Amino acid sequence: MRVCVIGTGYVGLVTGVCLAHAGHHVICVDNNEEKVKLMQAGQSPIYEPGLSDLMQAAIASQHIQFTSDLAAGVSHGEVLFIAVGTPALPTGESDTRYIESVARGIGAHLDQDYKVIVNKSTVPIGSGDWVRMIVLDGVNERRKAANGGDNDAAPLAVDFDVVSNPEFLREGSAIYDTFNPDRIVLGSSSDRAVGIMKTLYDPIVRRELADDKSLPPVPVLVTDISSAEMVKYASNAFLATKISFINEVANICDRVGADVTQVAKGIGLDSRIGSKFLQAGLGWGGSCFPKDVSALIHTAHDYGYEAEILKAAVNVNERQRLLTVEKLQQVLKILKGKTIGLLGLTFKPDTDDMRDAPSLKMIEALNRLGAKVKAYDPIVSQSGLSSGLSGVIVEADAEFLADGCDALVLVTDWKQFQGLDFARMAKLMNNPIIIDGRNFLDRKALEQLGFQYVGIGR
Structure with missing residues (x-):
């Protein structure tokens, strides 16, 4: 399939390279000219084990290209991934201006061919309809410009659907996670769009690229858009809370003379709890947990609910x-x-x-x-x-x-x-x-x- 990935940060570059390795034809778009030149030369701008080798192989097989030309990327792709950053604002809410800019740019270059526009970025819950609105704004701005600013000109014919497809990549294990996912989540009300996304991910679902090809197919969960967006936030919030919980236990262990490593092993053997994310230490950081937990707290507050457990997880982490x-x-x-x-x-x-x-x-x-x-x-x-x-x-x-x-x-x-x-x-x-x-x-x-x-x- 023909794929366009807009944004070559951590998620975008890994997604583009892995889809190219799976046999799709990928164009990655970024507005940073120097970064594009670096990637065209086969050099990854980020450190991720195994990424540079896969990237160079994909370039050699002509399954991936890098450009700053958004129009070329939109024209090429049957599936358009939006994979730009959504950093946290001082208030805790997500900064969606890069999403807005890309969505408007996609609208400015859409043609009559059907497209699936995929939110790969972690976006606030309810962003699917918002992205659709911004894309249509871009379409209308192009229509007005083509008709000398005439608001009454006939609308341009475009055909697209928006899908939420959250990522669950761990830095340092992103290649493995892409080819061996626990699940693939697709949020959409369009059977057509979901069908295209299932075709796109078919090599991964059937374990063609997995370390263990004997495993059953990867579960594909199809939901409405808002639920798919919530899955991403809830997953990261739960894992962050689990880390804060074991750190809270560790601090009590320090005071009573217990060993948290033994305690964690003991509770981790309970199948209802599990051993992952029970390593006490200095807390969580990085680009995902802090902003995603803050964004979920902020969303809850916007809708009249105070997420007290999540607030406590943040406070424990700051102290840790x-x-x-x-x-x-x-x-x-x-x-x-x-x-x-x-x-x-x-x-x-x-x-x-x-x-x-x-x-x-x-x-x-x-x-x-x-x-x-x-x-x-x-x-x-x-x-x-x-x-x-x-x-x-x-x-x-x-x-x-x-x-x-x-x-x-x-x-x-x-x-x-x-x-x-x-x-x-x-x-x-x-x-x-x-x-x-x-x-x-x-x-x-x-x-x-x-x-x-x-x-x-x-």
């Missing part, structure tokens, strides 16, 4: 980000004049995403308390992204980080951190203290090397 600073104060007492080393900066491993990362709040708090802050991150240290960070010295490797530190804090659970030469690092430190903000390292091994180990809820 500074828990390691409190633990540093308990161990070192005065932090002014001390040097603190952060192992990891990104909000999770296997990504270069620093959006709403817990490390940023920690750096800010440590600076305010007069500490010198250093950091090492496998991606940030090598990619040049550190140029946008203030209040922290980004080191080139873990041993440079440890040199002269009064304590280390594990912030991001990068797998390679488990293989660091901690014996060497301990000798380079002023005080061999480590705060394990993810309960990720081998406590006994570190203590045998002379480290004072402090975990979360342990």
Whole structure:
């Protein structure tokens, strides 16, 4: 099938490349000319394991193109994905101006061929009808312009439907998640549009690209548009709340002498609960959980309901980000004049995403308390992204980080951190203290090397 993906951020680029790998002919559109040139040269503007290889293969097979020409993309696509950002505003609601701009642009270039316009971006509940209205506004603006501003000119013939198709991609596992989804959600009142979307996703539904091709077909849930939009928000809100819950339990464990890792294992074995998202630590961050939970709280408020559980999840998460600073104060007492080393900066491993990362709040708090802050991150240290960070010295490797530190804090659970030469690092430190903000390292091994180990809820 012919596909157009508008917006080549994290969701758009992964979606476009994976659909091209599935055999579809994809044009990705972005208004950033430099970014388009980079992608045309086969270079991914984001870090995601496996993405660059798939992208280069799709370019070589001529299944994917990159352009800044929206008209060309709209003309090419039978299915048009809107995959632009919807960042959170200070009020907590989603900023939909990029969605509006793209929808209006699509309307300005629609022809008589039937199109399926897909909201892949996470959009406020009820956006399906709104997007349709904006597309038609774009169509009417083109009609008026073509007729010298005459409002009474005959309407242009266009034929399209809007579908909500939320994404459930985890940064660092996005390729796997695309080819091995738990479910595909399609929100639409049009049987025609749903049929086209099922055809588009057929290779994925039939597990042609899955790691385990013997699994049953991927469930496809067809709903109304508003319900599909709510599925996305409710999924992320539930997972964020589950993380905040286990962090709340961890903080109680700290006070009563229990070990949250054992508690989490015990409750996770209950099939009604499950073990996923029960890892206590520094809380959630990134581009999805914070803005989606805030947007759902804001939507509830708009409709006269206060989402108290979600508000509590946010409050617990905000407090959790500074828990390691409190633990540093308990161990070192005065932090002014001390040097603190952060192992990891990104909000999770296997990504270069620093959006709403817990490390940023920690750096800010440590600076305010007069500490010198250093950091090492496998991606940030090598990619040049550190140029946008203030209040922290980004080191080139873990041993440079440890040199002269009064304590280390594990912030991001990068797998390679488990293989660091901690014996060497301990000798380079002023005080061999480590705060394990993810309960990720081998406590006994570190203590045998002379480290004072402090975990979360342990």
